[in-house]
Amino acid sequence: MMKAAGVAGMVALGTVAHAHDPVHTDGDKYKVKIENARVRVLEYKDRPGEKTHQHSHPAFVLVALTPFKRKITLPDGKAMIREFKPGDVFWSDAQTHIGENIGEVPTHVLMIEMK
Numbered sequence: 192m193m194k195a196a197g198v199a200g201m202v203a204l205g206t207v208a209h210a211h212d213p214v215h216t217d218g219d220k221y222k223v224k225i226e227n228a229r230v231r232v233l234e235y236k237d238r239p240g241e242k243t244h245q246h247s248h249p250a251f252v253l254v255a256l257t258p259f260k261r262k263i264t265l266p267d268g269k270a271m272i273r274e275f276k277p278g279d280v281f282w283s284d285a286q287t288h289i290g291e292n293i294g295e296v297p298t299h300v301l302m303i304e305m306k
Contacts, residue, residue, distance in 0.1 A: 211247040212256065213259075224301070233302040242291040248283070251302040255279040260294030 213221045213233070220243065224232040226278075247290070255275035264270045266287050274280070274294075292298050 206304040213243065213246040213248065213303040216246040229306055231304045231306065232239045232275065233304065235298065235300045235302060236294050237298045239292050239295055241295070245287060245289050245291055247287040248302065248304055249284070250305045251283055252301070253281040253283065254301045255281075256299040256301065258294075258296060259292065259298040259300075261298065262293045264289045264291070 198221050213235075214223055220235055220237050220241070221236045224234050226232070253275075255277055258274075260274045262270055262272055262273065273281075273292070
């Protein structure tokens with residue numbers, strides 16, 4: 192009985208994680224470039240004024256391919272403004288957020304998510 196409850200709990204957790212996966216919440220913006228047992232590399236593109244749905248990332252490295260300006264809103268409502276130049280590299284611990292392009296140019300980045 193305990194084994195069945197453990198499996199059910201794992202399935203439920205997997206469903207929650209799947210629901211917040213940016214590839215599923217915003218598949219028009221996120222594309223998987225490569226995935227293996229250690230990392231998942233995502234390409235992200237959007238246009239000025241576009242906004243993502245709330246989603247989650249494990250710890251990741253972001254590499255800016257273009258300049259961009261974003262508003263990041265966390266689940267508690269706290270908002271941050273981030274600006275990047277091409278070639279900037281940024282580390283982030285795991286987080287859940289909504290991203291919005293508040294700049295004047297499209298965003299293009301690579302995100303390397305740790306597993």
